[in-house]
Amino acid sequence: MKVPLLEIFSSVQGEGPLVGYRQLFLRLAGCNLNCRYCDTKHAVSCGKCKIEKKAGSSNFEYISTPLEIDKLLQIIQENYDLNKHHSVSITGGEPLIHYEILKILLPKIKKLTKSIFLETNGTLPGELQEVLKFIDFISMDIKLPSAAKISPCWESHRKFLRAALSREIYLYIKIVVSSNTVEEELKTACKLIKDEAPGIPLIIQPVTPHNSVKAPTTRQLLKWQEMLLDYLNDVRIIPQTHRALGLL
Numbered sequence: 001m002k003v004p005l006l007e008i009f010s011s012v013q014g015e016g017p018l019v020g021y022r023q024l025f026l027r028l029a030g031c032n033l034n035c036r037y038c039d040t041k042h043a044v045s046c047g048k049c050k051i052e053k054k055a056g057s058s059n060f061e062y063i064s065t066p067l068e069i070d071k072l073l074q075i076i077q078e079n080y081d082l083n084k085h086h087s088v089s090i091t092g093g094e095p096l097i098h099y100e101i102l103k104i105l106l107p108k109i110k111k112l113t114k115s116i117f118l119e120t121n122g123t124l125p126g127e128l129q130e131v132l133k134f135i136d137f138i139s140m141d142i143k144l145p146s147a148a149k150i151s152p153c154w155e156s157h158r159k160f161l162r163a164a165l166s167r168e169i170y171l172y173i174k175i176v177v178s179s180n181t182v183e184e185e186l187k188t189a190c191k192l193i194k195d196e197a198p199g200i201p202l203i204i205q206p207v208t209p210h211n212s213v214k215a216p217t218t219r220q221l222l223k224w225q226e227m228l229l230d231y232l233n234d235v236r237i238i239p240q241t242h243r244a245l246g247l248l
C-alpha cells in the first residue's frame, strides 16, 4: 500500500495547547471538506512530495508520491532523530480519509516514536475508530459553517467526539474564528462539547487573515471567550504561532 504523502518536515507545533513542541510532520494529500480559510489548499495530490531534510533550511528534495510505506520509514529513519521529537504529527488535508493506509503505517511509526499526534477536522468518526488505538494525541476541529463556508457538521462532530473519548487519549478541540463568526454557532459548538466532554480544552484560534478572510478583533475574541466560559471551564485563545515565527 502506498502513502499519499505531500510533505515531511521537522518543525514546531504552532497551534493549541501543545504549542512549541518539536514534531515531525507528515502531511497527507486530500480532504473531505473545502473550508474557505483553508491554508493547505495545496494538500491535493500533485505527483510529487516535498522533503525538508534539514529543519528550517527550506531546501526541499522532491520525490514521487504516493510512495511505499517502507520508503517513507526509510526516509524518516535516515533523516530525523525522533528521540528529539515530542511526536509524529499526522496532518493534511484530512488524514483520516486514508485510514486504511494509516492502519498499516501507524503501528510501524509507533515503533520509532514516543507518540503519535493526529490533526483532524473531526468529521470522520468511523475512520477514527479504525486507527484510534495507535494515537496518543488528537487535535480535533469543530467547524463553524459561517467561518468555513461549509454545511454544518454538528452530528459528525458529536459522533467523532464520542469515538475519541472511547479511549484514554489527550484530546483538545480547536475552533477557528473570523471577523464574521456567528455567535449562535459558537454557542452550538460549546453546548455540544459540554454535553459530551465538558472538561476538555477548547482553543479559540483567530484565523490568520488572507484574501477576503479577516481576523476577529480583540474585543470580539474576549467577548466570545467570556460567553463560552459560561458553558466550559477551559477556554483559551491561541493564534497560529508558527506563522508569526515564519516556520513551516
Ligand code: SF4
Binding pocket: 031, 032, 033, 034, 035, 037, 038, 039, 040, 041, 043, 092, 093, 094, 121
Ligand atoms: S478541513 Fe482543514 S484541510 Fe480540509 S479544507 Fe478545511 S481547513 Fe482545509
